[in-house]
Amino acid sequence: MNEKLKSFVLDDAFYYALLVILVAIVAFLLGRNSLGQIQPQSAGVQISQPVATGEQTADAQPSNLTTVVVSRSGTKYHLPTCPGAKQIKESNKIAFSSVAEAKAAGYSAAANCDGLE
Numbered sequence: 001m002n003e004k005l006k007s008f009v010l011d012d013a014f015y016y017a018l019l020v021i022l023v024a025i026v027a028f029l030l031g032r033n034s035l036g037q038i039q040p041q042s043a044g045v046q047i048s049q050p051v052a053t054g055e056q057t058a059d060a061q062p063s064n065l066t067t068v069v070v071s072r073s074g075t076k077y078h079l080p081t082c083p084g085a086k087q088i089k090e091s092n093k094i095a096f097s098s099v100a101e102a103k104a105a106g107y108s109a110a111a112n113c114d115g116l117e
Contacts, residue, residue: 068102068116070094077102082113 008014068077071088077096078085085093096102099109099116109116 068096068099070096070102070105070107075107076110077107077116078110078113079115082110082116084110084112 067080069080069085069088070077070093072092072094074088076084077099078088096105096107
């Protein structure tokens, strides 16, 4: 039994397999250690409201009203998170601070935007 174990340990295939495993473990530990003490970032989402060019003032405060965006050449208003709003170029985007303002300007709600009237 002792001879079988000795011949198995001294076998070249076992030696190289053990060597590869040890190198992999050392490489993993060195890579993990190289990260240092990095703090994980929070998974929170920060949402900012778009402001049309020229409408931003120095004392602008975020409002509780729903912001909607429209295209200069369009007829529908969208929430900033809607698929239609994401397709509008920033240079063509106009922001309204409420749905009522967008309606007063002649725009109607986009059909593919959930959460609009």
